[in-house]
Amino acid sequence: MIQNVLLGLVCLDIYTSSGLLRPGCGILHNAFHLQQLGMDPILITRIGDQDARPFRDFLARNGIAFLPDLIMAPGSSASIQIALQASGEALITNFSPGVGDTFRLQPAEEALISQADNLHLVLVGNVVTELLRLSTSEKLDKPLVSADFLAFQDFTVERFAELLPYLDIAFIGWKGELTDATIQSIRAITSAQRALVVITLGERGIQVFDTLTAPTFSERFFAVEKVAVIGNTNGCGDAFIAYFLAAYWQNQNLEEAIAQGKTGGARATAWNFALPASAY
Numbered sequence: 001m002i003q004n005v006l007l008g009l010v011c012l013d014i015y016t017s018s019g020l021l022r023p024g025c026g027i028l029h030n031a032f033h034l035q036q037l038g039m040d041p042i043l044i045t046r047i048g049d050q051d052a053r054p055f056r057d058f059l060a061r062n063g064i065a066f067l068p069d070l071i072m073a074p075g076s077s078a079s080i081q082i083a084l085q086a087s088g089e090a091l092i093t094n095f096s097p098g099v100g101d102t103f104r105l106q107p108a109e110e111a112l113i114s115q116a117d118n119l120h121l122v123l124v125g126n127v128v129t130e131l132l133r134l135s136t137s138e139k140l141d142k143p144l145v146s147a148d149f150l151a152f153q154d155f156t157v158e159r160f161a162e163l164l165p166y167l168d169i170a171f172i173g174w175k176g177e178l179t180d181a182t183i184q185s186i187r188a189i190t191s192a193q194r195a196l197v198v199i200t201l202g203e204r205g206i207q208v209f210d211t212l213t214a215p216t217f218s219e220r221f222f223a224v225e226k227v228a229v230i231g232n233t234n235g236c237g238d239a240f241i242a243y244f245l246a247a248y249w250q251n252q253n254l255e256e257a258i259a260q261g262k263t264g265g266a267r268a269t270a271w272n273f274a275l276p277a278s279a280y
Helices: 026-036 053-061 098-102 107-114 126-135 157-166 181-191 236-251 254-268
Strands: 004-007 011-015 021-024 042-044 078-084 090-096 118-122 144-148 169-173 196-200 206-210 218-222
Touching (some): 026 118, 118 126, 157 169, 181 196, 181 206, 196 236, 206 254
Parallel strands (some): 004 118, 011 078, 144 169
């Protein structure tokens, strides 16, 4: 049986205008979508014992597998604040790592990762440290490894160059222009590696730098059909990644994965939160 493992920090989404709290963050959104798409992921994360119930209820409600003996840590869970603009754009600020500050993989989790067919990470906080530690112990030899660099706000070009050799697929949600010097540096770094870098630009399209699925370096741009934002944009990138991976894990076809990813990203614009109401 194919085994898909997710590694990252879940968090409480705090909506500043209403004060509402929702279980969230990228890796939890990924887990929801991948479970809905029949990928049966196993989630490795940490939640704080001070506010565990919303996460436990969410995981049980949506049938998401995790390691019950290892998921809990003393303290509060990670959190972020989300301010929704009139346009539907979600501004995310004030990330607090909570129990993620001391996150370290346990032997049972490392064993699970080493035997996985596919591993996806969201590179927040100590998850980056754990990725580097895993890479030196040959525990990443088997899985196809993908990672979300979010909007690249916590990374430098030098850090990207350090991490890319341990990844097969990298996702970046880029807010700037493709002509930016950072993107040109990422292009050059990718051309010297064996990797697939997928840069999402929202409604502006998707830029791909590819030395994984192509025999030589190639770059391709995929247009995106603009859709009206009925809900908000929080979770659109997470939906794109999950839908992309669900397709790519099955057949390694880039075009099909991009097409399915676009479907997921477009659906997310209709939800009032990062996920459909039924998820909560």
